[in-house]
Amino acid sequence: MERLLRIEKDFLGEKEIDPSKYYGIQTLRAKENFNITKTDISLFPNFIKSLAKVKKACALTNYELGDLSDMQKDAIVQACNEIIDGKFHDQFIVDPIQGGAGTSTNMNANEVIANRALEILGKPKSSYDIIHPNNHINMSQSTNDVYPTAIKLTLHELIYKLKESLRFLRDCFEEKSVEFKDVLKMGRTQLQDAVPMTLGQEFKTFAVMIDADIFRLRDVQAHLREVNLGATAIGTGINSKAAYQRKVISNLREVTGVDYIAAGDLIEATQDTGSFVHISGMLKSVAIKVSKICNDLRLLSSGPRAGFNEINLPPMQPGSSIMPGKVNPVIPEVVNQVAFEVIGADMTIAMASEGGQLQLNVFEPLIAYKLFTSINMMRRAFYSLGEKCVKGITANEEVCMENILNSVTLVTCLNPILGYEKSSALAKEALKTNKRVYDIILEQELFTKEELDELLRPENMVTNLSKDAK
Template structure:
C-alpha cells in the first residue's frame, strides 16, 4: 500500500495514500477510541462543517486573503462533501478531548487533500493548499466547531418537528375516529367521571402540538453564532471586516438566518442554548413517556386489564406464555424517553463544567443532543406508524364500564345532592348493584330524568342544571 509522509508538532507519520484525512486526524483516531461512533455517522454535522469552511473561504477571498484558485478548490471540495462524497473520511470519535479540534482538523484535512486533487496535486502536498493556512484561515476550532454544531442542530430540530407533526396528526385522526365512544375517565387510577375516548386522544395530540411550539422557540437560540471570534472572541488573526462578511456568506451558503453574536467573547464560552434545547427535549420525552404509559394501561389485559383499546399486534410477546402479545412499541418509546432524560443530565454537567473563555466539553454535548434528536425522531415515527395508526377501540366494553362504574354518581350529584350521591355510591360498593339501578329503586329520579343525565353527550361537557 502506497504511503505518504506527513508531519505535525509531535513528529512524522506515514499515512495511506488512499485516505483524505491527514496526520492530526490519524492521531485523533488512535487517541480517542471511546464510543466507536465516529463523525461519519452524523452527516448533518459533516455538511455543516463544510458549509462553514466554504463560507470562510468565500469571505477570505473577497477580503484578498485567499487566492482565487485556492478558494475555488476549497469550495468545489466542500460542494462535493455536501453532496455526500467522502463522508467515510470523517473518522474521529464523536467524544474526544481538545474542544473539537480533532473534528475541525478532520474537516480541514479532508477538504485540503480533495482540493489538492482538484488543483492537480497529490494528497499531502500542502505547499499548494494547506489545512491550517488556507482551509482554516481566519478561524479557530473555537468558532468554527460551535458554529457548525449550531447549524446542524438547527436543521436536526426541523427533522424532529416533522416527526412530531406526524405523531400529532396520527393522534388527531384517532381523536376524530373515537369522538363518540363514551368511556370512564380516571384520576389516581380510580374511576372519576365519564369522557370520550376521542377527548383522551385529543389531549395527547395537544400535548405534542404544544411541545412543537416550545421546540421551535428554543431553536431560535442557535441562530446566534460566534464565527469570527477565532480563539476566545477577540477575533485575533482575522480581518476587521471578516466577522460581518462571513456572516453574510454563511447566510448565503446555508439559506438560514444565522447571525453573529454581539459579544463574541461571551458567545464563545456560553453553552446556555444547548441547555435550553436539551431541557425542551427532556420535556418532550417526559410527556411522550406519559402518553405511552397511558396507552399501555388502556390496552392492558386483554381479559384482566382495562382493555379499552387494542394496540396493533407486532410480534409474539413471550417465549413461555403462548398467545401473549406485549405493547412493544410504547415500551421502546418509553426507553428512548429514559435515555433522553439521562442525556439531559450529561449536557447540563458538561455545560456547567466550562471554564473561563471556552467550554471544552462541547463534543459530549453535541454527541448527546444529536443522539437524543435522532432517537426521538425515529421513536415518534415508529409510534405513529406502528402503533397509533392501528389502534382500535372496544366501544361496548368502554360503555359498560361507564354504566357500571361508581363514578357515574358524580354526574348525578347536581341533581340528587351530595348526601344522596354519597349514600348511593356506598350502597353500590357494598351491594355490587349499579348506580343506575339504586337511583331508580330509591325513586331519586325518574327513568326519563336519569336517562337524560347519563346520555354521553350530556356528561362530557358543561351543562346548565335545570
Template sequence: MSTRLEHDLIGDKEISNDCYYGVQTARAMENFHITGVTLSKFPTFIISLAKVKKAAALANFELGLLAEKKKNAICHACDELIAGRYHDQFMVDMIQGGAGTSTNMNANEVIANIGLEFMGFAKGEYKHLHPNNDVNLSQSTNDAYPTALRVALYEKLGELNESMAIIKGAFAKKATEFKDVIKMGRTQLQDAVPMTLEQEFRTYAVMIGEDIERIREAQQLVREMNMGATAIGTGINAHPEYTKLVESKLQEVTGRPFVTAGDLIEATQDTGAYVQISGVLKRVATKMSKICNDLRLLSSGPRTGFNEINLPAMQPGSSIMPGKVNPVIPEVVNQVCYQVIGTDVAITMASEGGQLQLNVFEPLIAYNLFNSINMMKNAFETLATSCVCGITANKERCLELVLNSIGLVTALNPYLGYENSTIVAKEALQSGRSVYDIVLEKGFLEKEQLDEIIKPENMIRPKNYGLSEKHKIKPVV
C-alpha cells in the same frame, strides 16, 4: 498499499494514500477509542462543517486573503461533502479531548485533500492548499466547531419537529375516529367522570402541539453563532471586516438566518443555549413517555386490565406464554425517553464544567444532543406508524365500564343532590351493583330521565342545570 508522509507538531507519520484525512486526524483516531461512534455517523454535522468552511472561504476570497483557485478548490470540496460524499473519511470519535480540534482538523484535512485533487495535485501536497493556512483561514476550532454544531442543531431540531408533527397528526386522526366512544376518565388511577376517547386522544395531540412550539423556540437559540471569534472571542488573526462578511456568507450557504453574537467573548464560552435545548428535549421526552404509559394502561389485559383500546399486534410477546402480545412500541419509546432524560444531566454537567474563555466539553454536548434528537425522531415516527395509526377502540367495553363505575354518580350529582348521590355510591360499592340500577330502584329518576342524562353528549361538557333541575331533587331516602 502506497503511503505518503505527513508532518505535524509531534513528528512524521505515514498516511495511506487511500485516505483523504491527514496526520492530525490519524493521531486523533489513535488517541480516542471512546464510543466507537465516529463523525461519519452524523452526516448533518459533517455537512454543517462543510457549510461553515465554505462560508469562510468565500469571505476570505472577497477580502483578498485567499486566491481564487484555492477558494474554488475549497468550495468544490465542501460541495462534495454537502452532497454526501467522502463522509467515510470522518473517522474521529465523537467524544474527544481538545474541545473539538480533532473534528475541525478532520474537516480541514479532508477538504484540503479533495481540493488538491480538484486542482490536479496529489493528496498531501499541502504547499498548494493547506489544511490550516487555507481551509482554516480566519478561523479557530473555537468558533468553527460550535458554529457547525449550531448549524447542525438547527437542521436536526427542524427534523424532530417534523416527526412530532407526524405523531401529533396520528393522535388527532384517531381522536376524530373515536368521537362517539364514551369512556371513564380517571384521576389517581381511580374512576373519575365520563369523557370520550376522542377527548383523551385529542389531549395527546394538543400536548405534542405545545411541544412543537417549544422546539421551534429552541431552534431560534442556535441561530446566534460566534464566527470571527477565533480563539477566545477577540478575533485575533481575522480581518476586521471578516466577522460581518462571514455572517452573510453563512446565511447564503445555509439559507438559514444565522446571526453573529453581540459579544464574541461571551458567545465563545457560553453554552447555555445547549442546556436550554436539552431541557426542552427532556420536557418533550417526559410528556411523550407519559402518553406511552397511558397507552399501555388503556390497552392492558386484555381480559384482566382496562382493555379500552387495542394496540396493533407487532410480535409475539413471550417465549413461554402462548397468545401473549406486549405493547412493544410504547415500551421502546419509553426507553428512548428515559435515555434522553438521563442525557440531560450529562449535557448540564458538560456546560457547567467549562472554565474561563472556552468550554472544552462541547464534543460531549454535541454527541448527546445529536443522539437524543436522532433517537426521539426515530421513536416518534415509529410510534405513529407502528402503533397509534393502528389503534382500535373497544366501544362496548368502554361503555360497560362507565355504566358500572361509581364515577357515574358524579354526573348524576346535579340531579340527585350530594346526599342521595353518596347513598347510591356507597350501596354500589358494597353490593357490586351498578349505579344505574340503584338509581332506578330507589326511584330517584325515571328511566327516560336517566338515559337522557347519561347520553355521552350530556356528560362530557359543561351544562347549565338551572333551578329547575335543583327543584327536582328528591329528599334523602
C-alpha cells in the same frame, strides 16, 4: 501493484497514510487516540455538511478579503460543495467523543477539504504548499468558533426534522380523537374513578400536549441563530482581519439560507454553552411528555382480561418465551426507554456545560454527541410510535361503557339533577350492595330507562347535565 504510502509530518513526527485517503496526519492521530464510541462523526451526516458550510463561508470571506487566490477559492468551494452534497463522508473518521474541544473534528474537515481541493487542481494529496489544511482551509478560524457554529447549524436542521416527527405523531392522535369521539369511558384521577369523558377527548389531549411542544421548539431554534464565527481562539478575533467577522456571518447566511447573526459578545459566546443546556432541557420536556402518553397507552390497554382493556394496541410480536398468547406493548415500551436515555443525556449535558473553564468549554464534543443522538433517537421513536402503534389502536367500547355503569362516581354526573344528598345515598347503596348505580336508579324509578340512557349519551355525559335538564 502495491500502492505507495504518502508521508505527512507535524511537530510530533511523521505518519504513513494510505494515498487513497483524504484525511491527513492529525486525523489519523485522533483516530488512534480516541476509540471511545466505536463510531465516527460520519454517523451524523448533517454535522459533516454543517462543517463544510462553515468552511465554505470562511473561504468566500477570505477570498473577498484578498487572502485566497481565485484558484484556491474555487477548489475549496467545490470541495465543500461536494461534501455538502453527501460525498466523502466516509473520510470523516474521528470519534465523536474526543479530547481537545473538537480540534480533531475541525482538523479532519480541514484535511479532507484541502486534499480534495488539491485533487480538483490536479495536484497530489499532501501538496500543502499549494493548499494547506491550517493556512488556507482554517484561515481566520479556530476550532473554538468553527466547531460550536457547526453544532448550531446541525441542531437547527435536526430540530426541523424533530418537529416533523412530532407533527406526524400529533396527527395520528388527532385522527384517533375523531374516530373515538363518541366512545364514552371513565376518566380517572390518582388511578381512581373520576367522571366520564370520551376516549376521543383523551386522545385529543395527547395531540394538544404534543402540539404545545412543537410550538416551544420553534422558540428553541431562535437561540441557535446566534453564532460566534469570527471569534477565533477565545473571542478576540486574533489572526483575522477587522472586516472578517462581519463578512463571514453574511456569507454564512448566504451559504445556509438561514438568518444567522453574530453573538453580541464573542468572548462570552465562545465559552458559554447555555444555549445547548436550554435545548437539552426542551428535548427532555418533549421526551417526558411523550413517555407519559406511552404510560397511559400501556395502562389503558393493560390486561386484556385482568386489566383496564379499554383500548387495543396493534399486536407487533409474541410477548413471551414461556406464556403462549401473551402480547406486550413493545412500541410504547421502547419509546419509554428512549425518553429515559434523553433524560439521562440532559444530565450529562448539564455536567459537561458546568465543567467548562475560563475562556472555553472543552466538553463540547460530548454535548454535541448527546444532543445529536437524542434528537435522532426521538425522531425515530416518534415515527415508530405513530405508525406502528397509534394508527392501529382500536377501542373496546363495551368495556368502556361497562366501567361507567359499574362506577359509583356515575352519581357525580347526576348530582346537578338529583342533588348531593340523594346522590350520596345512591353511592352508599351501590357500595353496600355491590350493585351498579345504573340498576339502583332504575329500581328506585328515579328515571325511566329511556331518560337514563339519554343522560348517558356521550354528548350529555361530558357537558353540564343540569343545563340540559332545564
